[in-house]
Amino acid sequence: MSHPPSVLIVGAGALGLVAAYTLQEYGGCDVTLIVKIGFEKACQNGYSFNSVQFGKFSGWKPRYLRESVHDTFHEYDYVIVSVKNLPDGPEPVEDIIRPVIERSPHSAVILFQNGLDIEKPLIEQFPGHVILSGVSLINCTNIDFVVNQMNEDSIQLGLFENPTIKDLAAAREQLGQFVRLYSIEGKNTVSLDDNVRLSRWKKLVYNASINTTTALVQMDVTRATIAGFKESLCRPIIEEIYAIAKADGYTIPPEMEDQMLNLSNGLYYKPSMCVDVDLGRMIEVETIVGNPLKLAKKYGVDAPRLDTIYHLLKMVQLRTMEKEGLIVLDQKNGVAKKNFAA
Amino acid sequence: MSHPPSVLIVGAGALGLVAAYTLQEYGGCDVTLIVKIGFEKACQNGYSFNSVQFGKFSGWKPRYLRESVHDTFHEYDYVIVSVKNLPDGPEPVEDIIRPVIERSPHSAVILFQNGLDIEKPLIEQFPGHVILSGVSLINCTNIDFVVNQMNEDSIQLGLFENPTIKDLAAAREQLGQFVRLYSIEGKNTVSLDDNVRLSRWKKLVYNASINTTTALVQMDVTRATIAGFKESLCRPIIEEIYAIAKADGYTIPPEMEDQMLNLSNGLYYKPSMCVDVDLGRMIEVETIVGNPLKLAKKYGVDAPRLDTIYHLLKMVQLRTMEKEGLIVLDQKNGVAKKNFAA
Structure with a gap:
């Protein structure tokens, strides 16, 4: 990719905001953040950080803020999902990201979420699509537009087992590139996860x-x-x-x-x-x-x-x-x- | 007993009040009710009943109201326990009734309470004392001095298995007398429970x-x-x-x-x-x-x-x-x- 990598982050919780800051300010990415609740306020005032990793400041915003995935119109290189995973709710993850996935066939989806078998509905709905696992050990909250980060970001990134992937080498390359984008020397710990499950x-x-x-x-x-x-x-x-x-x-x-x-x-x-x-x-x-x-x-x-x-x-x-x-x-x-x- | 049987009822919940009304108005007993919460108000205004069994009326009081077992000084024939049974709380049943039991060696204790092995601490603390089981199927509430009784009182009364009882025949006679006192023909169902456990x-x-x-x-x-x-x-x-x-x-x-x-x-x-x-x-x-x-x-x-x-x-x-x-x-x-x- 010659243009700056484009990243869509779905979910403006603590995890999504730390990822947004990391990828925009250190990874040189073009970051779009979906803010479902408090969109207007986020646009006006941005976010305050009180972070052991990035320091204390306010008024920070990712490059683009959108209220919904339906308000995005570009293709993305990476789609980070940092909303809660609620298959029993009105918006299962596959439905939330469908518009952007159909538009971005070469993107990689990264699930910054807990739980087991969360990749299964996505593999079924989007066969052949690269899906990465992000297991985070960060101790962080986002309350009322204030991000409080108590320890350094530590994340394990890897490929979900996915029999629908044809070019595994290419998928590994996408994972590798994301790991490089996300890594900040001396500031966070990003490790390759070769056993996601x-x-x-x-x-x-x-x-x-x-x-x-x-x-x-x-x-x-x-x-x-x-x-x-x-x-x-x-x-x-x-x-x-x-x-x-x-x-x-x-x-x-x-x-x-x-x-x-x-x-x-x-x-x-x-x-x-x-x-x-x-x-x-x-x-x-x-x-x-x-x-x-x-x-x-x-x-x-x-x-x-x-x-x-x-x-x-x-x-x-x-x-x-x-x-x-x-x-x-x-x-x-x-x-x-x-x-x-x- | 030639005097009217004296009954102490510990606990002014729905069960205790239905028992108080039954034994005083139908059983001809001398009833003392312990009211821990709202004692003053109970003394002033009494209780309202909205009962399928007794009708609708207000201002009813048992003969004697006391705030605590410590405020009683007589010997009783029957001590009904209709408070919650909380051995892990500050007032286990044996501690609540100890003063009256020590003063009333010939009384029978009747536990109008749920649960298993509730007789065990009493047998241990008061060996030889007659302890009866009352298993009630009443659907009744007492909220703010108003007793709402939705179905007829139905109660099973029996003797707990108690190896410390020496005169089992006398204990059976005490049980039988209480069953007679509590039974109101055509109004409630009182049955002898020969397998309490x-x-x-x-x-x-x-x-x-x-x-x-x-x-x-x-x-x-x-x-x-x-x-x-x-x-x-x-x-x-x-x-x-x-x-x-x-x-x-x-x-x-x-x-x-x-x-x-x-x-x-x-x-x-x-x-x-x-x-x-x-x-x-x-x-x-x-x-x-x-x-x-x-x-x-x-x-x-x-x-x-x-x-x-x-x-x-x-x-x-x-x-x-x-x-x-x-x-x-x-x-x-x-x-x-x-x-x-x-």
Whole structure:
């Protein structure tokens, strides 16, 4: 590519904004950011950063701001997806990015999202399209246009296993170029992930246990730890995750358990799913719990605790969707009717 | 007894008030009611009833109102306990009734409470004392001094298994007398329960599944049913309850499962534990879930779902107790310190 690489970033959460800043200011990319909520305000005032990596400043904007993917008309080299992954909601990822993917057949999609098997709907809908995995370990929030970044960006990038890709060498080259664009020497850590699925299983150790249980009882990690949840809830759930991963052909290193359990030690910190429940937002229950459970069923692995957690969280999801008007309860027939087309 | 039987009722919830009215107005008893919250108001205005059984009226009072068991000085023939059973709280039942039990060695205690093994601490603390079980199927609320009774009172009364009782015939006679006092021909249904423990296992089919799961997600039964919780959560939990009961020597009739699952059909109704969570009150997690789980452990029965539910509810309990000032979190040492003596 001789022109500056063009990047569309879908989702103006903390992750999307750190990516936007990194790629525009260091990677020399032409960045377009989709801002669904607060678009006008973002256009007027931009974003403030309070970042261990980039410093403290305000009024920063990516080159282009758009309210929706439907407001973009160019071809992009990279499409970063940093919105929540909600296949049970009105806007599954494949629907959100379809317009831009159809227009950008040579782009690579990068999923900056948690969970397992999130590439599957995209491979099905966009066969042959390069899809990259981004597993981030950043500790960052974006509240009211202020990005607070507590530690350095650390991200693993790799290719999802994708049988529809014909030219694997070209796909690897696209991945390599993105890694170069994203890397800032001495400022962040970008590593090539040659086992994307294992990385995702590893991250599930945290997300399927600590994230889910604190979300159900709306409690920060320190309080939950005092309540004994690491031993009574997390370890037994993690045991199930290890067993499902093993049946799936992936051995999560044993030390990952304690590493993940101690990640938030001493912090009165609410994990993302817990914050989502507090704020009445939809949660990523399908990609974090539902998809691993489907595999458990497929492989005949017993996972009663994860199953219990899943169905409780699906009740929470129904509660949220009703409040948001996304579903209407039909009492007479005892069903929930979707208020959206998907 | 030649004097009118004297009854102390500890707990002015719906159950306690229906018992008070029944025993005073029909049973000819001398009733003293302990009203912990709203004592002054109860003394001034009494209670309103809106009852399918007794009609609609206001200003009713039991003969004596007291704010605490410590304000009573007489010997009683019967001590009805209709407060919540919270062994993990500041006032376990044995502590609440100790003053009156020590003063009334010949009284019978009647536990109008849910859960399993609730008699155990009382047998230990008051050996030889007659303890009766009351399992109620009444659908009734007491909100702001208004008793709403939606169906007729139906209660099973029986003797807890109690190896410390020496004169079983006399205990049976006390039970029989209480059944006669409580029975109102054509108005309520009082039956002799000759298998108290089985009755309690049966009621746990409802309480350990529907009560607990709706409490965790704070959702009424109709919404929860639409979310599919009967099949996804309740039946698997009930299966565990059946298995533990069986190991304990009790066969819950198979039809009980559907009977309990369909008990609240079509009602936008929140079970008691769910209401308690909504109102930030402590929940009966130990007697309804904790005690069956102890038996599961004792008998080596696998109960992973009930165990998961238990530990989630214990986190909810910690949250409530912290809010109520009953515990203080010691962040430095990672422990919860009780703010009460028990």
